[in-house]
Amino acid sequence: MKDGEPHDGKTEEVEIHPTPMLDQLEDGPWPSFVTGLKRLRDSKGERYAPMVNDLMGQLNHSYENRKGYWKGGVVSVYGYGGGIIPRYSEVADKFPESKEFHTLRVMPPPGFHYTTDLLRKMCDIWEEHGSGLIAFHGQSGDIMFQGCTTEKTQVAFDELNKIGFDLGGAGPALRTAMSCVGAARCEQSCLNEARAHRGIINSLLDEMHRPSLPYKFKFKFSGCGNDCVNAIHRADFAVIGTWRDDMKVNQEEVKKHVAKVGRKYVIDTVISMCPTRALSLHDDDTLEVDNKSCVRCMHCINVMTKALSPGDDKGASIMIGGKRSLKVGDMMGIMIKPFIKLETEEDYEALEEFAEECVEFFADNALEHERVGETIDRIGLPAFLEAVDVDVDPNMVNHPRTSSYVRTDDFDEEAEKWFERKAEMASE
Amino acid sequence: MSTERVTPRAADELGVPDHIQYMHPTLVKNHGNWDWHDRPRPGVLHHVSKTGDEVWTVRAGTQRQMDVYTIRTLCDIGDDFADGHVRFTTRSNIEFMVTDQAKVDPLIAALSEHGFPVGGTGASVSMVSHTQGWLHCDIPGTDASGVVKGLMDMLHGEFIDEKMPNRVRITTSCCQINCGGQGDIAINVQYTKPPKINHDLVANVCERPAVVARCPVAAIRPAMVDGKPTLEVDEKKCICCGACYPPCPPMQINGDDSTKIAIWVGGKHSNARTKPTFHKLAVANLPNNAPHWPEVNAVVKRIVEAYKTDAKHWERMGEWIDRIGWGRFFELTDLAFTKHHLDTWTGARKSMNTSAHIHF
Numbered sequence: 001m002k003d004g005e006p007h008d009g010k011t012e013e014v015e016i017h018p019t020p021m022l023d024q025l026e027d028g029p030w031p032s033f034v035t036g037l038k039r040l041r042d043s044k045g046e047r048y049a050p051m052v053n054d055l056m057g058q059l060n061h062s063y064e065n066r067k068g069y070w071k072g073g074v075v076s077v078y079g080y081g082g083g084i085i086p087r088y089s090e091v092a093d094k095f096p097e098s099k100e101f102h103t104l105r106v107m108p109p110p111g112f113h114y115t116t117d118l119l120r121k122m123c124d125i126w127e128e129h130g131s132g133l134i135a136f137h138g139q140s141g142d143i144m145f146q147g148c149t150t151e152k153t154q155v156a157f158d159e160l161n162k163i164g165f166d167l168g169g170a171g172p173a174l175r176t177a178m179s180c181v182g183a184a185r186c187e188q189s190c191l192n193e194a195r196a197h198r199g200i201i202n203s204l205l206d207e208m209h210r211p212s213l214p215y216k217f218k219f220k221f222s223g224c225g226n227d228c229v230n231a232i233h234r235a236d237f238a239v240i241g242t243w244r245d246d247m248k249v250n251q252e253e254v255k256k257h258v259a260k261v262g263r264k265y266v267i268d269t270v271i272s273m274c275p276t277r278a279l280s281l282h283d284d285d286t287l288e289v290d291n292k293s294c295v296r297c298m299h300c301i302n303v304m305t306k307a308l309s310p311g312d313d314k315g316a317s318i319m320i321g322g323k324r325s326l327k328v329g330d331m332m333g334i335m336i337k338p339f340i341k342l343e344t345e346e347d348y349e350a351l352e353e354f355a356e357e358c359v360e361f362f363a364d365n366a367l368e369h370e371r372v373g374e375t376i377d378r379i380g381l382p383a384f385l386e387a388v389d390v391d392v393d394p395n396m397v398n399h400p401r402t403s404s405y406v407r408t409d410d411f412d413e414e415a416e417k418w419f420e421r422k423a424e425m426a427s428e
Numbered sequence: 429m430s431t432e433r434v435t436p437r438a439a440d441e442l443g444v445p446d447h448i449q450y451m452h453p454t455l456v457k458n459h460g461n462w463d464w465h466d467r468p469r470p471g472v473l474h475h476v477s478k479t480g481d482e483v484w485t486v487r488a489g490t491q492r493q494m495d496v497y498t499i500r501t502l503c504d505i506g507d508d509f510a511d512g513h514v515r516f517t518t519r520s521n522i523e524f525m526v527t528d529q530a531k532v533d534p535l536i537a538a539l540s541e542h543g544f545p546v547g548g549t550g551a552s553v554s555m556v557s558h559t560q561g562w563l564h565c566d567i568p569g570t571d572a573s574g575v576v577k578g579l580m581d582m583l584h585g586e587f588i589d590e591k592m593p594n595r596v597r598i599t600t601s602c603c604q605i606n607c608g609g610q611g612d613i614a615i616n617v618q619y620t621k622p623p624k625i626n627h628d629l630v631a632n633v634c635e636r637p638a639v640v641a642r643c644p645v646a647a648i649r650p651a652m653v654d655g656k657p658t659l660e661v662d663e664k665k666c667i668c669c670g671a672c673y674p675p676c677p678p679m680q681i682n683g684d685d686s687t688k689i690a691i692w693v694g695g696k697h698s699n700a701r702t703k704p705t706f707h708k709l710a711v712a713n714l715p716n717n718a719p720h721w722p723e724v725n726a727v728v729k730r731i732v733e734a735y736k737t738d739a740k741h742w743e744r745m746g747e748w749i750d751r752i753g754w755g756r757f758f759e760l761t762d763l764a765f766t767k768h769h770l771d772t773w774t775g776a777r778k779s780m781n782t783s784a785h786i787h788f
Contacts, residue, residue, distance in 0.1 A: 025574050025719050028581030031543055033573045036495035055563075062562035063571065063718055066684055070566045071677065078436035087564060103564060109447035112516040116503035118450055119514070123496040132496045136516045139559060139607045146493070146564055158437050166442040177444070178518065184447075184455045185475055185483065185525070187462035194447050202443035209441060225699035229518050232704050233610050233697055240699075269742050273701050299700040303742065306464040324606045326671055327644045329773055330706050369642065 014050050016041070017057030017095075021064060040132040048132045051147065054095035055131065061091060075102050075150055077157045081210045083167025084153060100149045101131070105142035105168035106160055107201075110179040110194035110221070112137065121163050129156035140218070141178035141229075142168040166205075172369075173211035174359065177201050179221035180228040182241075188301060189223030190241030190314040191342040197221045199348050200355040207359060214366035217359055224310065225298045231322070231333070236372045237358060238319040238333045239351070245311035246291040253307035258285040270300050315341040316351075320358065320384075321373025331373040334381065336388075338395040354388070361387050391421060452513035452525045454483050470590045471546035472532060484532050485523050488544040489555050489580065489587060492520035493563065493573045501542055509535040519555040519597075521548045547588035551741075553596040553732065554587065556580060559607040567674050568602035569617035569687040574719045576600055579615075582725050586732065593739035593748065596732065597697070603681075604669050610695030612745035613731060614707045615724060617716070621686035622666040623679035630658040634676035642671050689714040689724050693731060693757075694746030705746045711763045727763070734760040753787030 025034045040052040058069055075086040085103040092099035122143070126134055131147025138144045143165075148156050157167065168176030177200070180186070182193035200219055207213060220231035223241040231238035258266050263285065271279045278293040279300060287307070301308045318340065319333030337354070341347050358372070365387070366375045376384045385392060448456055458477035465475040473485040491498070502522055506514045509531050510524035517523060522544070524535055536546050548554040556579055559565065561572030579598070586592060599608035601616040608614065630636070636659055640648045647665035651658055659679070661672075670681035681687075691714065695707030710731065714723045731745075738760060739748035749757045758765045771779045 021719055022574070025577050028577070029543075029545060029584040030489065030577055030580035031491040031498070031545075032577055033491040033493040033495075034577075036491060036493070036498050039497045040495045059562055059571075063574070066570070066687065066716060066718070067682055068562045068565060068568040070564060072566045077439065079439055079441075085564075087566065101564070107444050109445045109450050111447050111451075112518075113447045113451040113455075114514055114516075115450045116506040116512045116514065119499055119503050123499050127496050133493060134496070134499065135493045136490070136520060136522075137518075139557070139609065141518075154436055157439070161437075161439050161442070164442060164445050166439070166445075180518070181515065183460040183462075184451055185462065185485070187464055187475070189460065189462075192460065198444045198446070205441055205443045227697045227699060227704070230609060230697040232699075233695075233706075268740070273742060275701050275703075295699075297699045297701060299742070302700055305466060309464070324609065325669075326605055327642065329644075329775070330610075332704055332706075369638075 014053060016053060017060065019056050019060040021060050022056060037133070043132070046127070046132070048127065048130065048147070050097040051101075051131055052098075052133070054097035054099075055101060055147065058089060058091055058095045058098060061094070070101070075153055077154050077167070079209070080167055081212075082170040082173050082208065084157075085170055086150075098131075098147070101146070102148045102150065102153055104130075104145040104148060104153070104157060104160070105138065105140070105170055105176065106145060106165050107168045107176050108137060108141060108143050110177075110197040111181050111184050113184070118163070122160070125156065125159040125163070129159065140168065140176045142176045167209065169208040169211075169216070171211040172213050172215050173209075173217070174201070174204050174207035174213065175216050175218045176208075177219040177221065178229045178231075180223050182221070182223040186223060187305070187309060188226065188241075188298065190243055190310055191221075191223060191239070191316050192348075193221040193223050193239075193241070195348055196239055196316070196342065196351055199352045203352050204356060204359055207363075213359070213363050215369050215371055217362055217372065219355070225296055226302065232319055233322050233330075233332055234324070235322050235333065236320065236362075237355060238322055240317045240319060241310075241314065242296045242317050242339065243311040243314045244339055245313040247289060247294060247296075247301070247311050248309045249287055249289060250307050251286045254287045254304065255285045257304050257307050270303050273299055275299070313341070314343070315339050315347070318354070321371070321376050323371045323373050327369070328374055328377070331371075331377075333373070334376065335393075335396050336385075336390060338393055357388050391417075450513070451515075452483070452511060454481055454527050455525065457481065458483075467550050467590070468532075470552060470588060471536070471549055473549060481527070482529070483525050483527055484529055485525050486532060486535050486539065486546060487517065487521050487523050487548050488539045488546050489548060490520055490522050490544065491573065491577065492555075492558070502544070505535070505538050505542065508538065517548070517554075519548070519557050521555055545584060545588050547590075550590040551592040551594050552587055552590050553583045553592060553598065556598045556600055557608055557611070558600045559602055561602045565602060566677075567605075567670070567681075569619065569670075569682050570602050570689070570716050571718050572600060572602055572608075575615075575721045575724075578720045579725060579728065582729060583732070586736075592732075592736055594742050594744050596735070596745065597695075598728070599695075603673075604671075605674075610697060610705075610707050612693065612695060612707075612735075613728060614692040614695055615728065616690055616692065618688050618690035618712050619668040619670050619681050619686055620688050620713065621683060622661050622663045622668055623670070623672060623681045624683065625659065625661065626678040626680070627653040627656060627658040629678035630676065631656055633678055634659070636676075639672050639676045639679070642675055644669060644671060648672055687716050688712065689716055689721070691724065691727055691731070694744075694749055696744050696746050698744075701742070702744075702747055702750075707746075709769055710757075710761070712768060727761070730761050730763075755787050 220235035599611035692707035
């Protein structure tokens with residue numbers, strides 16, 4: 001099998017690598033990336049075709065030997081220290097055309113909205129300068145333009161930059177953020193996710209483009225407790241939408257729901273599943289909500305989308321310190337700010353300032369290769385709260401300490417602060 | 429020295445782009461003003477605004493790693509039906525928004541004709557969240573897109589329908605760093621042997637103190653081998669996590685005899701009902717038989733079927749297991765409970781049963 005067409009001024013015919021392992025991934029109902037790679041490989045006359053041919057050869061080689069053959073390196077674009085993931089082949093002697101196969105991490109619009117016109121422009125740029133292979137999206141949220149030579153990296157970035165796009169994060173730096181579809185198309189959204197997302201990341205861009213933090217720092221934005229972008233598990237700084245006032249109940253719609261699905265089913269799937277026993281179904285099929293006990297978990301609202309919705313006094317909780325296993329084990333974010341109001345310009349600016357303060361704390365205090373959750377564990381939550389000027393709150397814990405190994409000689413002063421804050425809040 | 433140098437273009441440091449310019453106009457118009465939604469059929473969401481505007485979203489699976497031809501096909505479909513606007517979900521599904529309900533069926537037909545499965549909504553098994561694997565990662569123990577393709581072929585029927593008790597989120601990861609993340613089912617590489625060290629290369633390639641510091645159990649120490657400075661591993665202490673391999677490639681963790689697959693269950697991101705949870709070990713030491721992972725797929729299938737048959741409506745995988753107990757889970761899935769299921773890491777005590785609550 002030969003593609004038989006000249007490319008890049010070369011006249012010799014290119015041998016298509018046999019890919020028996022990859023060929024097995026073309027049948028079945030799910031879209032096949034192998035079929036896609038073959039379309040690129042067989043694009044006669046396109047400069048990326050030989051590159052994709054060798055890429056497929058190397059990938060098949062990996063399948064045969066159960067081993068990866070990429071190594072990292074240093075590639076960047078002018079003025080930036082991060083955003084490119086360099087990849088050099090360790091088997092370039094066998095597969096020379098894909099010996100450099102770098103990825104450009106490019107920040108997507110919040111909520112991953114695109115026009116087809118924009119996607120086509122991206123395709124054209126990547127067809128001209130890269131491999132023709134794009135991933136929507138990586139686990140950090142980046143658009144991954146996969147497969148670029150060192151020489152073409154700058155020009156590929158320039159072209160993407162000219163259509164309004166910028167590189168994302170890599171290495172010990174602020175990373176690309178992610179937000180759910182949110183207010184754009186979801187009635188459960190409690191904040192303008194994109195506004196918070198853009199506000200924070202764009203005010204801290206320097207930390208992304210010129211990596212100088214102890215390790216990575218990630219932000220994620222979810223509009224409600226359903227946490228569709230997995231912020232609590234995966235973000236150093238998670239913004240989770242919530243509300244302070246009573247949730248809204250449309251009793252007529254509750255009755256309609258009960259009439260439609262049956263009383264037992266409503267009791268089994270809504271009332272009994274409330275984690276704080278805050279719901280009760282009256283004999284007339286209307287719903288009683290104990291809003292003081294409700295924890296905004298979203299379950300009943302998820303089930304009865306027409307009858308129930310979040311309240312009006314909306315904002316977000318901030319949870320800090322989520323990360324995956326390296327090095328001390330998995331961590332979820334800890335509730336640090338149970339509620340910040342997000343409505344006015346000033347509200348969003350205050351959020352940005354707090355985010356900046358937390359990143360600054362991380363830059364100044366974390367050890368090398370330490371995530372902020374690990375820093376908090378090392379120094380203790382009280383020290384972190386003091387550093388970022390946040391008052392202690394019972395929502396930060398599942399329960400108060402069980403260990404008596406603590407020195408409490410200033411307990412009365414601390415208690416006084418609590419009562420002062422309570423008095424202040426009562427007078428507001 | 430020549431003073432003539434080509435100065436590269438200075439980038440416009442734009443940061444995160446404004447999404448509004450790319451968003452479907454009906455979403456722009458009703459931003460923050462939606463009222464309720466329902467799902468008229470699997471793969472379709474129907475959102476109604478407080479102004480009465482309506483939008484139907486058709487969701488379809490993609491291969492994530494897409495060639496430009498595939499993307500252009502999706503663009504053609506977006507132009508024909510969805511006013512030239514699309515969006516992606518966090519699990520790499522593509523969504524088309526239409527304001528005329530009459531367009532829904534023809535849009536689904538067009539997607540189906542081009543091989544894009546419509547589904548992934550509600551109580552379905554959505555697309556596997558995955559990583560790069562052999563295609564692009566520098567430290568992978570297995571592939572990502574390939575094995576995920578095999579998994580999604582098997583789970584296709586559950587993607588296009590909503591017949592599960594609640595949503596099922598599956599992830600894969602090619603090493604123990606676990607970029608795929610937490611999931612109802614997480615399928616992760618689990619190494620079973622200490623790294624094999626090429627002592628000739630360590631001194632030149634690795635920053636040795638940084639590698640020593642990276643080890644979670646302090647099993648790495650400086651050493652001299654054949655007169656060369658290198659590193660050695662206390663194999664009795666080593667937990668085979670592979671954390672030393674990224675900063676020191678001569679400490680090869682991957683190998684035919686040591687790169688195995690473990691399956692974890694019960695991870696949950698959402699706060700709905702129960703608090704978010706981490707996934708827990710179900711089975712380890714499955715062979716890494718890419719591309720089709722037959723042994724892995726068989727276990728995933730058993731777990732999905734046991735959950736589908738036994739869980740109550742709205743229970744996620746972890747909530748179902750909490751109700752029936754781990755003993756019943758291992759029975760229903762025909763998996764073994766071993767000493768390796770007992771956690772031994774920091775905080776392990778919190779995972780033990782310190783009550784008289786027992787499932788019989």
